[in-house]
Amino acid sequence: LEHWVSRDALDINGMGEKLVQQLVDRDVVHSVADIYDLTTDVLYALERMGRKLAEKLVSAIADSKTKPWSRVLYGLGIRHVGSVNAQLLSEKFPSVEQLAEAKTTDIESVYGIGAEIASSVYQWFRIPANQTLISRLKAAGLQLAVETLYTTSLQDPASVSLAGKTFVITGTLPTLKRDEAKELIQKAGGKVTDSVSKKTDYLVVGEEAGSKLEKAQQLGIPQLSEAQLLEMLED
DNA sequence: GTTGGAGAGGCCCAATCATA
DNA sequence: TATGATTGGGCCTCTCCAAC
Numbered sequence: 001l002e003h004w005v006s007r008d009a010l011d012i013n014g015m016g017e018k019l020v021q022q023l024v025d026r027d028v029v030h031s032v033a034d035i036y037d038l039t040t041d042v043l044y045a046l047e048r049m050g051r052k053l054a055e056k057l058v059s060a061i062a063d064s065k066t067k068p069w070s071r072v073l074y075g076l077g078i079r080h081v082g083s084v085n086a087q088l089l090s091e092k093f094p095s096v097e098q099l100a101e102a103k104t105t106d107i108e109s110v111y112g113i114g115a116e117i118a119s120s121v122y123q124w125f126r127i128p129a130n131q132t133l134i135s136r137l138k139a140a141g142l143q144l145a146v147e148t149l150y151t152t153s154l155q156d157p158a159s160v161s162l163a164g165k166t167f168v169i170t171g172t173l174p175t176l177k178r179d180e181a182k183e184l185i186q187k188a189g190g191k192v193t194d195s196v197s198k199k200t201d202y203l204v205v206g207e208e209a210g211s212k213l214e215k216a217q218q219l220g221i222p223q224l225s226e227a228q229l230l231e232m233l234e235d
Numbered sequence: 236g237t238t239g240g241a242g243a244g245g246c247c248c249a250a251t252c253a254t255a
Numbered sequence: 256t257a258t259g260a261t262t263g264g265g266c267c268t269c270t271c272c273a274a275c
Contacts, residue, residue: 007263007264014252014261014262014263015262016261016263017261017262018260018261019261049253050252050253050254052252052253053251053252053253056252079242080241080242080271080272081242082241082242082243083242084240084242085241085242111273112240112273112274114272116271116272116273117272170265171265193240193241
């Protein structure tokens with residue numbers, strides 16, 4: 001549940017470890033699908049919960065239904081499937097049905113996915129409780145397929161400006177949040193990773209950049225400000 | 236077998252909001 | 256209004272998988 005509400009997954013603002021623990025202890029929530037049945041009245045009855053926060057939470061839960069298929073896939077918590085692998089899988093399998101029906105050999109054909117991860121994904125979809133969960137999430141209105149417009153751009157990498165480029169973000173950007181910058185880069189065909197390596201094409205640098213800047217300088221990786229990144233995205 | 240990089244978890248600090 | 260609980264955001268480190 002904590003993984004599901006975390007920022008890289010469904011990003012339900014205001015819901016953290018303590019709140020999740022209370023919901024479980026009070027028998028209100030048993031699975032991530034139960035989160036979508038929560039109301040302000042139910043939340044208001046919890047400890048340290050005011051009307052304002054309860055309303056904010058209900059709004060954040062509703063917002064999470066607009067998160068793309070790749071984030072939902074990451075949120076499912078399948079072993080070895082983090083945000084990057086979830087993105088790769090969502091590109092190859094644009095809907096949950098396609099991924100659920102895929103054989104391990106199909107899953108393994110995705111660059112970056114090996115036998116171990118393919119087996120983990122395949123096994124996850126064979127568990128009846130997980131199949132029920134998918135049905136409930138679908139009924140709740142979550143995004144379990146890539147939107148048509150997004151699919152089109154992904155299917156034609158040459159049509160997007162940052163196709164094939166790998167970015168790393170460090171520090172705090174002036175106007176964009178990290179996940180916003182990440183989303184913009186991905187929509188333009190680029191890839192965002194967490195660690196700097198020889199394969200990194202650009203380091204996007206914000207205020208109070210950390211050790212990633214130092215490593216990028218050692219490797220001679222070009223650095224971009226937020227403004228320069230936005231210029232690239234406009235090209 | 237080696238290397239690169241993703242996943243996972245922890246730490247720290249700032250911000251937010253309920254409570255007293 | 257001050258205080259404390261909780262969450263958000265960013266970074267670091269270690270482990271382990273995939274690719275070469």
